[in-house]
Amino acid sequence: MTDIESRPTGSRLQDRITIFLCSRSVVGNADRFIRAFTLIETLVAMMVMGILMFAFMEGLSLYFRIQLRQTETLLAAEHERTGYFRLERLMSILDSIAIxxxxxxxxxxxxxxxxxxxxxxxxxxxxxxxEFTDTLMQRVIVFHLLPGSKADTLEVGFKTELKVRFVVVPPAQERHRISIEEIESGYGYD
Incomplete structure (x- = not known):
């Protein structure tokens, strides 16, 4: 048994405190000390992390702006396509059109x-x-009936220099009446 273990309990605690204090006071022994950052090194590390976080947030913001712009472009293209088909459907069910x-x-x-x-x-x-008003299409620059066409034809021109023509086909009853009038005009009834 060593000398420290043979002492009473109260003195064992005192020896441990003495050993702890002595080991903290030894400056020359580098194995017992943990290397830490200085205040300047900590501030520089925090500044670098702040710059990196700012760059990351700007990149994320740019990504979301690009996504939003692409979504708006797709929605505008879908709206134009929907307007075209709605106008085409409307022109296919028309009985008549006039200025x-x-x-x-x-x-x-x-x-x-x-x-x-x-x-x-x-x-x-x-x-x-x-009282109902609805927007069928946007970016329309030309909108008129074509003069001199056999059937009523609507021409719609867009800012993209695209022109679309819609022919108004009369309903079957009207086509039948016209064909009968053409046939009967050749017989010369009084």
Whole structure:
């Protein structure tokens, strides 16, 4: 047994405190000390981390802006395509179409016993029926009936220099009446 173990309990604690204090006071022995950062090194590390975090957040913000722009472009293209198909469907069910005598930017349309208007206003093509107004297409620069065409033909031109023509085909009953009139015109009835 060593000398320290043979001492009473109270003195063993005192020896341990003495050994601990002595080991902390030894400056020359580098094995017992842990190397730490200085205040300047810590501040430099924090500044570097701040710069990296700022760059990361800017990159993330740029990524979200690009995603938003692509989404808006896709939605605008989808809206244009939907407007084209809606106008095509409307033109396929029309009974008749005519230019408004009061305003040449308005076309009167009739279908299924209803009367409505197509209006060109601020590069938009608007559908108006009573109090209801709907935007069919945007970026429209040309909107008129083609003169001299056998059937009523609507021409719509876009800012992209694309022009689309919609032919208004009369309903079957009207086509039948016209064909009978053409046949009967050759017989010379009085």
């Amino acid at each position: 408004d005598p009061d305003d040449s930017s308005i076309l009167r349309i009739w279908y299924s016993g209803k009367k409505a208007h197509l209006r060109h206003c601020d590069s938009m093509l608007l559908y108006e029926e009573n």
